[in-house]
Amino acid sequence: MVSKMSLLKPKHLFSLTGFVTVATISSTTISHRFPCLEIPAPSSSPKPKHPQHLLSLLLKHPSQPQILQQVHCYIITSGLFHYPFHDTSTCLLLLNNVIRCYSRGPSPQLALHFFRYTQHSHTFFTYPSLDTFSFAFLSHASANPNCTRFGTQLHALVFKVGFQFHMYVQTGLLQMYSSWGLLVEAAQVFYQMLCKSLVTWNVFITGLIRWGEVELALSVFNQMPSRSVVSWTLVIDGYTRRNQPMKALTLFREMIQVDGIEPTQVTLLTIFPAIANIGCIKICQSAHGYAEKRGFNSSDIRITNALIDLYAKCGCIASVNRFLQELPDQRKNLVSWTSAISGFAMNGMGREALETFENMEKAGLSPNRVTFLSVLSACSHGGLVQEGLDFFVKMVKDCKLVPDIKHYGCVIDMLGRAGRLEEAEKVASQVPHEVANAVMWRTLLGACSVHNNVDIGQRVIRKVLEMERGHGGDYVLMSNILVGVERFKDAQRLRDMIDKRIAFKLPGYSIV
Protein backbone atom coordinates (compact mmCIF):
# COMPACT_ATOMS: atom_id res chain seq x y z
CA MET A 1 0.00 0.00 0.00
CA VAL A 2 2.79 2.37 0.89
CA SER A 3 4.57 1.71 -2.35
CA LYS A 4 1.46 2.61 -4.29
CA MET A 5 1.26 5.82 -2.39
CA SER A 6 4.81 6.72 -3.26
CA LEU A 7 3.61 7.55 -6.74
CA LEU A 8 1.97 10.55 -5.18
CA LYS A 9 4.68 12.44 -3.41
CA PRO A 10 3.57 14.32 -0.32
CA LYS A 11 5.00 17.47 -1.82
CA HIS A 12 2.68 17.06 -4.75
CA LEU A 13 -0.28 16.62 -2.44
CA PHE A 14 0.74 19.61 -0.45
CA SER A 15 0.64 21.84 -3.47
CA LEU A 16 -2.74 20.52 -4.49
CA THR A 17 -4.48 21.17 -1.25
CA GLY A 18 -2.30 23.76 0.38
CA PHE A 19 -2.68 21.96 3.68
CA VAL A 20 -0.29 19.66 5.47
CA THR A 21 -3.07 17.94 7.36
CA VAL A 22 -4.45 16.25 4.31
CA ALA A 23 -1.03 15.28 3.04
CA THR A 24 -0.06 13.64 6.30
CA ILE A 25 -2.90 11.12 6.20
CA SER A 26 -1.50 7.92 4.83
CA SER A 27 -3.40 5.55 2.65
CA THR A 28 -3.13 2.94 5.37
CA THR A 29 -5.08 5.17 7.73
CA ILE A 30 -7.92 5.31 5.29
CA SER A 31 -8.14 1.67 4.37
CA HIS A 32 -7.63 0.71 7.98
CA ARG A 33 -10.63 2.71 9.13
CA PHE A 34 -12.70 2.19 6.02
CA PRO A 35 -11.91 -1.13 4.38
CA CYS A 36 -14.28 -0.15 1.57
CA LEU A 37 -11.96 2.68 0.62
CA GLU A 38 -9.14 0.88 -1.09
CA ILE A 39 -6.67 3.21 -2.68
CA PRO A 40 -6.36 2.05 -6.26
CA ALA A 41 -3.10 2.03 -8.13
CA PRO A 42 -3.58 4.68 -10.78
CA SER A 43 -2.25 2.43 -13.55
CA SER A 44 -3.80 -0.95 -12.76
CA SER A 45 -7.36 -0.04 -11.84
CA PRO A 46 -8.39 2.96 -13.88
CA LYS A 47 -11.82 3.38 -12.36
CA PRO A 48 -12.08 4.10 -8.63
CA LYS A 49 -15.22 2.52 -7.38
CA HIS A 50 -18.28 3.86 -5.72
CA PRO A 51 -18.27 7.60 -5.34
CA GLN A 52 -21.69 7.08 -3.82
CA HIS A 53 -19.99 5.36 -0.89
CA LEU A 54 -18.08 8.52 -0.22
CA LEU A 55 -21.23 10.55 -0.63
CA SER A 56 -23.31 8.50 1.78
CA LEU A 57 -20.39 8.55 4.22
CA LEU A 58 -20.44 12.34 4.13
CA LEU A 59 -24.20 12.56 4.40
CA LYS A 60 -24.23 10.19 7.34
CA HIS A 61 -21.54 12.10 9.27
CA PRO A 62 -21.91 15.69 8.09
CA SER A 63 -20.06 17.20 11.02
CA GLN A 64 -17.15 14.83 11.53
CA PRO A 65 -13.92 16.49 10.49
CA GLN A 66 -11.98 13.23 10.22
CA ILE A 67 -14.43 11.71 7.78
CA LEU A 68 -14.49 14.85 5.71
CA GLN A 69 -10.71 14.99 5.66
CA GLN A 70 -10.46 11.39 4.56
CA VAL A 71 -13.01 11.79 1.81
CA HIS A 72 -11.12 14.85 0.61
CA CYS A 73 -7.90 12.88 0.70
CA TYR A 74 -9.40 9.95 -1.13
CA ILE A 75 -10.77 12.10 -3.91
CA ILE A 76 -7.32 13.56 -4.50
CA THR A 77 -5.20 10.44 -4.12
CA SER A 78 -7.50 8.27 -6.21
CA GLY A 79 -7.88 10.90 -8.86
CA LEU A 80 -11.60 10.24 -8.77
CA PHE A 81 -12.53 13.40 -10.59
CA HIS A 82 -10.06 12.72 -13.40
CA TYR A 83 -11.82 9.64 -14.67
CA PRO A 84 -14.55 10.03 -17.24
CA PHE A 85 -16.90 8.48 -14.76
CA HIS A 86 -20.26 7.30 -15.95
CA ASP A 87 -22.10 8.86 -13.05
CA THR A 88 -21.10 12.49 -13.24
CA SER A 89 -24.10 13.63 -11.23
CA THR A 90 -23.03 11.60 -8.20
CA CYS A 91 -19.58 13.11 -8.43
CA LEU A 92 -21.05 16.60 -8.55
CA LEU A 93 -23.16 15.76 -5.53
CA LEU A 94 -20.01 14.62 -3.80
CA LEU A 95 -18.15 17.78 -4.74
CA ASN A 96 -21.00 19.96 -3.49
CA ASN A 97 -21.22 18.12 -0.22
CA VAL A 98 -17.51 18.33 0.49
CA ILE A 99 -17.79 22.07 0.01
CA ARG A 100 -20.92 22.23 2.14
CA CYS A 101 -19.39 20.27 5.01
CA TYR A 102 -16.25 22.39 5.01
CA SER A 103 -18.24 25.61 4.88
CA ARG A 104 -20.17 24.59 7.99
CA GLY A 105 -17.08 23.43 9.86
CA PRO A 106 -14.43 25.35 11.76
CA SER A 107 -12.28 26.26 8.75
CA PRO A 108 -14.40 27.09 5.72
CA GLN A 109 -11.32 28.07 3.70
CA LEU A 110 -10.65 24.38 3.20
CA ALA A 111 -13.74 24.35 0.99
CA LEU A 112 -12.05 26.90 -1.24
CA HIS A 113 -8.82 24.90 -1.34
CA PHE A 114 -10.77 21.86 -2.36
CA PHE A 115 -12.61 23.83 -5.00
CA ARG A 116 -9.34 25.22 -6.38
CA TYR A 117 -8.08 21.67 -6.72
CA THR A 118 -11.06 20.75 -8.85
CA GLN A 119 -10.46 23.79 -11.02
CA HIS A 120 -6.70 23.57 -11.46
CA SER A 121 -6.03 19.92 -12.08
CA HIS A 122 -7.94 19.12 -15.23
CA THR A 123 -10.84 17.39 -13.56
CA PHE A 124 -14.07 17.42 -15.45
CA PHE A 125 -15.57 19.88 -12.96
CA THR A 126 -14.59 23.09 -14.57
CA TYR A 127 -17.19 25.73 -13.97
CA PRO A 128 -19.64 24.99 -16.79
CA SER A 129 -20.58 21.76 -15.10
CA LEU A 130 -21.15 23.23 -11.65
CA ASP A 131 -24.73 23.72 -10.54
CA THR A 132 -26.54 26.28 -8.40
CA PHE A 133 -25.85 24.23 -5.28
CA SER A 134 -22.12 24.55 -5.81
CA PHE A 135 -22.40 28.31 -5.92
CA ALA A 136 -24.66 28.54 -2.91
CA PHE A 137 -22.22 26.48 -0.84
CA LEU A 138 -19.17 28.31 -2.16
CA SER A 139 -20.55 31.70 -1.22
CA HIS A 140 -21.38 30.33 2.20
CA ALA A 141 -17.75 29.17 2.49
CA SER A 142 -16.48 32.64 1.52
CA ALA A 143 -18.53 34.38 4.18
CA ASN A 144 -15.53 35.29 6.32
CA PRO A 145 -13.60 38.47 5.53
CA ASN A 146 -10.38 36.62 4.61
CA CYS A 147 -12.03 35.37 1.46
CA THR A 148 -13.02 38.62 -0.19
CA ARG A 149 -10.79 37.97 -3.19
CA PHE A 150 -12.25 34.57 -3.82
CA GLY A 151 -15.79 35.72 -3.15
CA THR A 152 -15.55 38.60 -5.59
CA GLN A 153 -14.32 36.25 -8.28
CA LEU A 154 -17.12 33.90 -7.40
CA HIS A 155 -19.66 36.63 -8.03
CA ALA A 156 -18.12 37.22 -11.46
CA LEU A 157 -18.27 33.51 -12.14
CA VAL A 158 -21.96 33.49 -11.24
CA PHE A 159 -22.59 35.99 -14.02
CA LYS A 160 -20.40 34.05 -16.41
CA VAL A 161 -22.39 30.86 -16.01
CA GLY A 162 -25.70 32.70 -15.95
CA PHE A 163 -26.93 32.00 -12.43
CA GLN A 164 -27.19 35.67 -11.54
CA PHE A 165 -30.97 35.55 -11.20
CA HIS A 166 -31.18 32.30 -9.33
CA MET A 167 -32.72 32.91 -5.93
CA TYR A 168 -30.57 30.56 -3.90
CA VAL A 169 -27.36 31.71 -5.52
CA GLN A 170 -28.31 35.34 -4.95
CA THR A 171 -29.23 34.68 -1.34
CA GLY A 172 -25.83 33.09 -0.88
CA LEU A 173 -24.06 36.12 -2.36
CA LEU A 174 -26.20 38.41 -0.23
CA GLN A 175 -25.16 36.51 2.85
CA MET A 176 -21.51 36.69 1.77
CA TYR A 177 -21.52 40.46 1.28
CA SER A 178 -23.47 40.97 4.49
CA SER A 179 -20.98 39.06 6.57
CA TRP A 180 -18.11 41.02 5.04
CA GLY A 181 -19.88 44.20 6.09
CA LEU A 182 -20.22 45.40 2.49
CA LEU A 183 -23.80 46.50 2.97
CA VAL A 184 -24.00 48.53 -0.23
CA GLU A 185 -23.06 45.50 -2.31
CA ALA A 186 -25.45 43.40 -0.26
CA ALA A 187 -28.27 45.87 -0.89
CA GLN A 188 -27.47 45.83 -4.60
CA VAL A 189 -27.81 42.08 -4.74
CA PHE A 190 -30.98 42.28 -2.63
CA TYR A 191 -32.76 44.88 -4.73
CA GLN A 192 -31.80 43.21 -7.99
CA MET A 193 -33.53 40.04 -6.96
CA LEU A 194 -36.68 39.34 -8.91
CA CYS A 195 -37.91 36.77 -6.47
CA LYS A 196 -37.06 36.71 -2.76
CA SER A 197 -37.72 34.07 -0.18
CA LEU A 198 -38.41 34.63 3.48
CA VAL A 199 -34.85 33.57 4.17
CA THR A 200 -33.53 36.18 1.75
CA TRP A 201 -35.20 38.90 3.78
CA ASN A 202 -33.88 37.40 7.01
CA VAL A 203 -30.34 37.21 5.66
CA PHE A 204 -30.43 40.87 4.71
CA ILE A 205 -31.85 41.88 8.08
CA THR A 206 -29.18 39.80 9.84
CA GLY A 207 -26.47 41.66 7.95
CA LEU A 208 -27.95 45.08 8.67
CA ILE A 209 -28.28 44.37 12.38
CA ARG A 210 -24.86 42.85 12.65
CA TRP A 211 -23.29 46.03 11.34
CA GLY A 212 -25.36 48.32 13.53
CA GLU A 213 -28.03 49.42 11.06
CA VAL A 214 -30.95 48.58 13.31
CA GLU A 215 -33.28 51.30 12.04
CA LEU A 216 -32.65 50.25 8.46
CA ALA A 217 -33.23 46.66 9.45
CA LEU A 218 -36.56 47.61 10.98
CA SER A 219 -37.70 49.39 7.84
CA VAL A 220 -36.75 46.36 5.74
CA PHE A 221 -38.56 44.23 8.30
CA ASN A 222 -41.69 46.35 7.89
CA GLN A 223 -41.61 45.88 4.13
CA MET A 224 -41.62 42.12 4.38
CA PRO A 225 -44.66 40.46 2.81
CA SER A 226 -44.75 38.01 5.69
CA ARG A 227 -42.54 37.53 8.74
CA SER A 228 -41.39 34.40 10.47
CA VAL A 229 -40.38 33.95 14.08
CA VAL A 230 -36.77 34.26 12.88
CA SER A 231 -37.45 37.71 11.45
CA TRP A 232 -39.03 38.87 14.71
CA THR A 233 -36.25 37.36 16.79
CA LEU A 234 -33.67 39.16 14.68
CA VAL A 235 -35.10 42.64 15.18
CA ILE A 236 -35.79 41.98 18.87
CA ASP A 237 -32.16 40.97 19.26
CA GLY A 238 -31.12 44.12 17.41
CA TYR A 239 -32.85 46.31 19.98
CA THR A 240 -31.64 44.23 22.92
CA ARG A 241 -28.04 44.67 21.82
CA ARG A 242 -28.62 48.34 21.27
CA ASN A 243 -29.70 48.74 24.89
CA GLN A 244 -33.28 49.54 24.02
CA PRO A 245 -34.97 46.89 26.14
CA MET A 246 -38.42 48.51 26.15
CA LYS A 247 -38.47 48.53 22.36
CA ALA A 248 -37.42 44.89 22.37
CA LEU A 249 -40.24 44.01 24.75
CA THR A 250 -42.79 45.95 22.73
CA LEU A 251 -41.78 44.04 19.60
CA PHE A 252 -41.99 40.80 21.54
CA ARG A 253 -45.61 41.51 22.53
CA GLU A 254 -46.47 42.65 19.02
CA MET A 255 -45.13 39.42 17.62
CA ILE A 256 -47.50 37.39 19.77
CA GLN A 257 -50.54 39.66 19.70
CA VAL A 258 -50.49 41.09 16.17
CA ASP A 259 -48.87 38.34 14.12
CA GLY A 260 -49.94 35.49 16.35
CA ILE A 261 -46.47 33.93 16.24
CA GLU A 262 -45.24 31.77 19.11
CA PRO A 263 -41.73 32.54 20.38
CA THR A 264 -39.10 29.83 20.21
CA GLN A 265 -36.31 29.13 22.68
CA VAL A 266 -34.06 31.48 20.74
CA THR A 267 -36.60 34.29 21.01
CA LEU A 268 -36.66 33.87 24.77
CA LEU A 269 -32.86 33.79 24.96
CA THR A 270 -32.93 37.07 23.07
CA ILE A 271 -35.54 38.71 25.27
CA PHE A 272 -33.97 37.70 28.61
CA PRO A 273 -31.04 40.15 28.47
CA ALA A 274 -33.52 42.93 27.70
CA ILE A 275 -35.50 42.06 30.83
CA ALA A 276 -32.27 41.91 32.84
CA ASN A 277 -31.44 45.35 31.54
CA ILE A 278 -34.78 46.66 32.83
CA GLY A 279 -34.21 44.73 36.06
CA CYS A 280 -37.90 44.26 36.78
CA ILE A 281 -38.57 41.12 38.80
CA LYS A 282 -42.24 41.01 37.75
CA ILE A 283 -41.39 40.82 34.05
CA CYS A 284 -38.69 38.31 34.88
CA GLN A 285 -41.20 36.10 36.64
CA SER A 286 -43.75 36.24 33.85
CA ALA A 287 -41.05 35.37 31.31
CA HIS A 288 -40.08 32.47 33.53
CA GLY A 289 -43.71 31.41 33.71
CA TYR A 290 -43.95 31.46 29.95
CA ALA A 291 -40.80 29.33 29.63
CA GLU A 292 -42.30 26.80 32.05
CA LYS A 293 -45.61 26.74 30.24
CA ARG A 294 -43.93 25.93 26.94
CA GLY A 295 -41.74 23.30 28.61
CA PHE A 296 -38.57 25.10 27.54
CA ASN A 297 -37.11 25.25 31.03
CA SER A 298 -37.21 21.52 31.54
CA SER A 299 -36.03 20.58 28.06
CA ASP A 300 -33.43 23.21 27.16
CA ILE A 301 -30.51 23.83 29.50
CA ARG A 302 -29.73 27.09 27.71
CA ILE A 303 -33.08 28.46 28.87
CA THR A 304 -32.44 27.37 32.45
CA ASN A 305 -28.98 28.93 32.45
CA ALA A 306 -30.30 32.16 31.02
CA LEU A 307 -33.00 32.20 33.72
CA ILE A 308 -30.38 31.79 36.46
CA ASP A 309 -28.53 34.75 34.99
CA LEU A 310 -31.74 36.74 34.64
CA TYR A 311 -32.88 36.20 38.24
CA ALA A 312 -29.42 37.09 39.51
CA LYS A 313 -29.42 40.32 37.53
CA CYS A 314 -32.86 41.19 38.87
CA GLY A 315 -31.39 40.74 42.36
CA CYS A 316 -33.49 37.73 43.25
CA ILE A 317 -30.78 35.50 44.67
CA ALA A 318 -33.32 33.21 46.36
CA SER A 319 -34.44 32.03 42.95
CA VAL A 320 -30.84 31.36 41.94
CA ASN A 321 -30.53 29.13 44.98
CA ARG A 322 -33.74 27.33 44.09
CA PHE A 323 -32.53 26.67 40.56
CA LEU A 324 -29.26 25.30 41.94
CA GLN A 325 -31.11 22.94 44.27
CA GLU A 326 -33.80 21.79 41.88
CA LEU A 327 -31.65 21.32 38.82
CA PRO A 328 -29.98 17.90 39.07
CA ASP A 329 -26.18 18.08 38.90
CA GLN A 330 -26.35 15.78 35.93
CA ARG A 331 -28.10 18.44 33.87
CA LYS A 332 -25.88 21.30 35.00
CA ASN A 333 -23.14 22.28 32.61
CA LEU A 334 -20.29 24.73 33.06
CA VAL A 335 -22.46 27.67 32.10
CA SER A 336 -25.06 26.78 34.74
CA TRP A 337 -22.42 26.81 37.47
CA THR A 338 -20.71 29.92 36.15
CA SER A 339 -24.01 31.81 35.96
CA ALA A 340 -24.78 30.95 39.56
CA ILE A 341 -21.28 31.92 40.74
CA SER A 342 -21.39 35.25 38.95
CA GLY A 343 -24.90 35.76 40.31
CA PHE A 344 -23.58 35.39 43.86
CA ALA A 345 -20.62 37.60 42.99
CA MET A 346 -22.75 40.46 41.74
CA ASN A 347 -24.88 40.26 44.86
CA GLY A 348 -21.85 40.41 47.13
CA MET A 349 -22.16 36.84 48.38
CA GLY A 350 -18.56 35.67 48.31
CA ARG A 351 -18.94 32.63 50.56
CA GLU A 352 -21.86 31.24 48.54
CA ALA A 353 -19.89 31.76 45.34
CA LEU A 354 -16.93 29.78 46.70
CA GLU A 355 -19.22 27.04 47.94
CA THR A 356 -20.83 26.80 44.51
CA PHE A 357 -17.39 26.61 42.94
CA GLU A 358 -16.54 23.66 45.18
CA ASN A 359 -19.79 21.92 44.32
CA MET A 360 -19.04 22.39 40.67
CA GLU A 361 -15.69 20.66 41.04
CA LYS A 362 -17.31 17.86 43.02
CA ALA A 363 -19.70 17.41 40.11
CA GLY A 364 -16.65 16.80 37.95
CA LEU A 365 -16.53 19.97 35.84
CA SER A 366 -13.38 22.04 35.37
CA PRO A 367 -13.58 25.82 35.44
CA ASN A 368 -12.66 27.95 32.45
CA ARG A 369 -11.57 31.58 32.26
CA VAL A 370 -15.07 32.98 32.70
CA THR A 371 -15.67 30.78 35.75
CA PHE A 372 -12.44 32.08 37.28
CA LEU A 373 -13.37 35.65 36.52
CA SER A 374 -16.70 35.17 38.30
CA VAL A 375 -15.10 33.63 41.34
CA LEU A 376 -12.35 36.27 41.45
CA SER A 377 -14.94 39.00 41.27
CA ALA A 378 -16.85 37.28 44.08
CA CYS A 379 -13.69 37.34 46.22
CA SER A 380 -13.06 40.95 45.32
CA HIS A 381 -16.57 42.09 46.23
CA GLY A 382 -16.75 39.85 49.30
CA GLY A 383 -13.36 40.91 50.70
CA LEU A 384 -11.96 37.37 50.49
CA VAL A 385 -8.46 38.41 49.54
CA GLN A 386 -6.47 35.30 50.41
CA GLU A 387 -9.02 33.04 48.74
CA GLY A 388 -8.91 35.22 45.64
CA LEU A 389 -5.13 35.03 45.44
CA ASP A 390 -5.30 31.27 45.85
CA PHE A 391 -7.79 31.04 43.00
CA PHE A 392 -5.54 33.11 40.78
CA VAL A 393 -2.61 30.78 41.47
CA LYS A 394 -4.83 27.76 40.91
CA MET A 395 -5.97 29.15 37.60
CA VAL A 396 -2.44 29.63 36.28
CA LYS A 397 -0.63 26.70 37.89
CA ASP A 398 -3.23 23.93 38.07
CA CYS A 399 -5.59 24.76 35.25
CA LYS A 400 -2.95 26.18 32.91
CA LEU A 401 -5.21 29.03 31.89
CA VAL A 402 -3.74 32.29 30.66
CA PRO A 403 -5.23 35.23 32.58
CA ASP A 404 -6.42 38.16 30.53
CA ILE A 405 -6.61 41.79 31.56
CA LYS A 406 -9.94 41.33 33.34
CA HIS A 407 -8.48 38.68 35.64
CA TYR A 408 -5.54 40.94 36.49
CA GLY A 409 -7.94 43.83 36.97
CA CYS A 410 -9.94 41.78 39.46
CA VAL A 411 -6.86 40.87 41.49
CA ILE A 412 -5.64 44.47 41.50
CA ASP A 413 -9.09 45.69 42.52
CA MET A 414 -9.22 43.09 45.27
CA LEU A 415 -5.83 44.01 46.76
CA GLY A 416 -6.58 47.70 46.32
CA ARG A 417 -9.89 47.52 48.18
CA ALA A 418 -8.15 45.73 51.03
CA GLY A 419 -5.57 48.51 51.20
CA ARG A 420 -2.72 46.22 50.14
CA LEU A 421 -1.55 48.83 47.67
CA GLU A 422 2.10 47.78 47.39
CA GLU A 423 1.08 44.29 46.35
CA ALA A 424 -1.52 45.66 43.96
CA GLU A 425 1.12 47.87 42.36
CA LYS A 426 3.46 44.91 42.08
CA VAL A 427 0.81 42.82 40.32
CA ALA A 428 -0.04 45.68 37.98
CA SER A 429 3.60 46.19 37.02
CA GLN A 430 3.97 42.49 36.28
CA VAL A 431 1.03 42.33 33.88
CA PRO A 432 2.36 41.41 30.42
CA HIS A 433 2.69 44.41 28.12
CA GLU A 434 0.43 42.96 25.46
CA VAL A 435 -2.60 42.99 27.73
CA ALA A 436 -1.86 45.87 30.13
CA ASN A 437 -4.12 48.91 29.81
CA ALA A 438 -4.94 52.20 31.47
CA VAL A 439 -8.16 50.91 33.05
CA MET A 440 -6.13 48.59 35.24
CA TRP A 441 -3.91 51.43 36.51
CA ARG A 442 -6.93 53.64 36.97
CA THR A 443 -8.49 50.98 39.22
CA LEU A 444 -5.38 51.16 41.33
CA LEU A 445 -5.48 54.96 41.32
CA GLY A 446 -9.00 54.77 42.69
CA ALA A 447 -7.78 52.51 45.48
CA CYS A 448 -4.94 54.94 46.27
CA SER A 449 -7.53 57.68 46.51
CA VAL A 450 -9.69 55.68 48.91
CA HIS A 451 -6.68 54.89 51.09
CA ASN A 452 -5.02 58.30 50.75
CA ASN A 453 -1.72 56.92 49.51
CA VAL A 454 0.22 59.67 47.77
CA ASP A 455 3.48 57.84 47.03
CA ILE A 456 1.93 55.02 45.07
CA GLY A 457 -0.70 57.35 43.65
CA GLN A 458 1.97 59.54 42.09
CA ARG A 459 3.70 56.60 40.49
CA VAL A 460 0.41 55.20 39.28
CA ILE A 461 -0.85 58.40 37.69
CA ARG A 462 2.38 58.56 35.72
CA LYS A 463 1.57 55.12 34.36
CA VAL A 464 -1.97 56.10 33.52
CA LEU A 465 -0.83 59.20 31.67
CA GLU A 466 1.83 57.26 29.80
CA MET A 467 -0.85 55.04 28.37
CA GLU A 468 -3.71 57.44 27.93
CA ARG A 469 -3.75 61.21 28.07
CA GLY A 470 -6.54 63.65 28.53
CA HIS A 471 -8.80 61.63 30.78
CA GLY A 472 -9.91 64.36 33.16
CA GLY A 473 -11.04 61.97 35.86
CA ASP A 474 -7.46 60.89 36.50
CA TYR A 475 -6.36 64.40 37.46
CA VAL A 476 -9.38 64.82 39.68
CA LEU A 477 -8.63 61.57 41.48
CA MET A 478 -5.00 62.54 42.02
CA SER A 479 -5.96 65.96 43.24
CA ASN A 480 -8.41 64.38 45.66
CA ILE A 481 -5.59 62.24 47.02
CA LEU A 482 -3.48 65.33 47.59
CA VAL A 483 -6.34 67.16 49.31
CA GLY A 484 -6.85 64.09 51.47
CA VAL A 485 -3.36 64.46 52.94
CA GLU A 486 -3.74 68.23 53.13
CA ARG A 487 -1.24 69.05 50.38
CA PHE A 488 -3.54 71.78 49.13
CA LYS A 489 -0.90 73.65 47.13
CA ASP A 490 0.03 70.58 45.10
CA ALA A 491 -3.65 69.88 44.57
CA GLN A 492 -4.13 73.41 43.29
CA ARG A 493 -1.16 73.06 40.92
CA LEU A 494 -2.67 69.92 39.52
CA ARG A 495 -6.03 71.62 39.11
CA ASP A 496 -4.33 74.42 37.17
CA MET A 497 -2.69 71.82 35.00
CA ILE A 498 -6.12 70.35 34.25
CA ASP A 499 -7.32 73.72 33.01
CA LYS A 500 -4.23 74.18 30.89
CA ARG A 501 -4.49 70.82 29.23
CA ILE A 502 -8.21 71.34 28.70
CA ALA A 503 -8.82 67.95 30.10
CA PHE A 504 -12.29 67.95 31.52
CA LYS A 505 -14.61 65.74 33.44
CA LEU A 506 -18.20 65.51 32.33
CA PRO A 507 -20.48 66.19 35.26
CA GLY A 508 -22.37 63.14 36.45
CA TYR A 509 -26.09 63.20 37.04
CA SER A 510 -28.02 60.81 39.19
CA ILE A 511 -31.56 59.87 38.36
CA VAL A 512 -32.16 58.30 41.76
Place this chain on the structure above:
DNA sequence: CTCTTGGGGC
Protein backbone atom coordinates in the same frame (compact mmCIF):
# COMPACT_ATOMS: atom_id res chain seq x y z
C1' DC B 1 -27.65 18.00 -0.37
C1' DT B 2 -29.33 24.93 -0.41
C1' DC B 3 -29.82 30.08 2.67
C1' DT B 4 -31.67 32.93 8.42
C1' DT B 5 -32.00 33.58 14.78
C1' DG B 6 -28.34 30.65 19.45
C1' DG B 7 -26.44 29.84 26.67
C1' DG B 8 -21.46 32.54 30.73
C1' DG B 9 -18.54 38.63 32.96
C1' DC B 10 -17.32 43.77 32.28
